[in-house]
Amino acid sequence: MPSDSTASLPFPSQRAMQVKPLVILAVLALVAVALFLTLGVPAGAWEFALSFRAGKLAGLILVAFAIATSTQLFHAATRNQILTPSIMGFDALYLMIQTSLVFGMGAMATLDIDPMVKFASEVLVMMGFSTALFLWLFTARSRDLHLLVLVGIIFGTLFRSLSNFISRMIDPNEFVVVQGAMFARFNAVNIDLLWISIGLTALTLPVLWHMRHQFDVLALGRETAIGLGLRYRRVMFAAFGMIGLLVSVSTALVGPVTFFGLLVVHLAYRILPGARFAPTLLASSLIAIITLVGGQAIYEHVLGLQGTLSVVIDALGGITFLYLLLKGVRR
């Protein structure tokens, strides 16, 4: 996304200051993509390797964008920079919806449905549910951040426990259907869902672009935003709808990653201090791509390890989270 919204800065020099880091990030992202596609491809297997890896690459980029965007939207909508959708249990909510579906209809029936239809309906339920829940939580007048952290942890635990509980009641054979979704695995992106995920995520792009200035105003807080004539409820609705969609997409593709969003978005805040929504989003998405694609390339093809990237990322993100909490980050 080009960063023309920075034109609204009174000092054009700030815009110039933002271009350089963004170009560097874009170059790094391209390097990560190139590494991912080409590292360790055995001679003669290029065609197979490229087509195989391209699918995974598309999935990883999609997940990177979805997590960065949903986290940043969440920060703007809730006026805090510590909580993220994953910390608040959004991904657990998605898993709970999925488990309930399998439980309610039986795995056979679930498998019989066109995966596209199934996924689309899951996303819809998720959007409705999360929008209702979090609008209720966040539209009330100023909430204490510590209370929200607490509520988030309770919600996350509640959703995880509920989906565990339901999965215990379903037939072990049917459980296999659900199990795949429960753990983050970047090395096995769910290719079946890729196309519909790309389609759904693409839906958010025009909305994000159209509303980018409104999200800047939204981040000023409810009262200031209304004072500036923002249609607050409508913008909150759009933000939480998109958060629900993007979390569903990333959870469906690779499973829950708790602290990844926090990590990349805070790096973006550091790299572009004081920048508007659009350039920051570009930066955080690029950082997410560098981390995920580059990290996966190194893990898979250099170190020959499998599926532990999420642990490393969550460990780093968790440390960031603790650091921010201890530092008492600006609300």
Added chain:
Amino acid sequence: MIEISHVSHQIAGASILNDVSLTIPRGGITALIGPNGAGKSTLLSLIARLTPLQGGQITVDGADVTTTPTDALARRLSILRQDNSVAARLTVADLVGFGRYPHHKGRPSPEDHAYVEQALEMMGLHPLSGRFLDELSGGQRQRAFVAMVLAQDTDYVLLDEPLNNLDMKHARQMMERLKEAARVSGKSFVIVVHDINFAAAYADLIVALKDGRLHSLGTPEEIVNRPCLRDVFELDIAVETVGGHPFALHQIAPEPLVES
């Protein structure tokens, strides 16, 4: 003018405003005074549609605040609240720039920049314009928020304790500049002030609220006098005349009045 008719408001069962009706004229400075909890801030929030009306009606130049589209209202009326904080990391110039949002919706013109410059100038913020808000003192931040509201360039400007955290110099400067803006451009300022002497010296009209009701309304001379203040604040305050304005000596207990 702002017409408030039969406005009542409750928060969690407690009555904050009780059947308040009053008309705030167009132009000049109107000061809202009253003890803590009199409902001053709530009244401002209701006028500025930050809090939905529970009962009664408020119109701004004939436009009902509940039904008028919020972005249209934002070009007519602006508000500064009492507690201002932003989560996002913003520079002073950025924050003041947001004051133009109702006019440009994200695409500022040179004219918008001119308004921002003017507001920065008016609040003496030019040396600080590139600083981040979290690097400022409380008083400097307060001036930045006032500048944002002024950049919005609305006919009506509601300010909830604009003098909060300001030192003497900046407090006086701000009141002088608001007075000047009211005189030159015909703007209307509605201000909640705690220092009664600022109200007495600068306001054209003083509105006294007490226990959620309109207590009295009048010129500084009509409101800032010993009996009226005693009634509003339940405090005996001696009032002198200084430079043609009533001046309340509220810091010290007065000599008891000799009843004659």
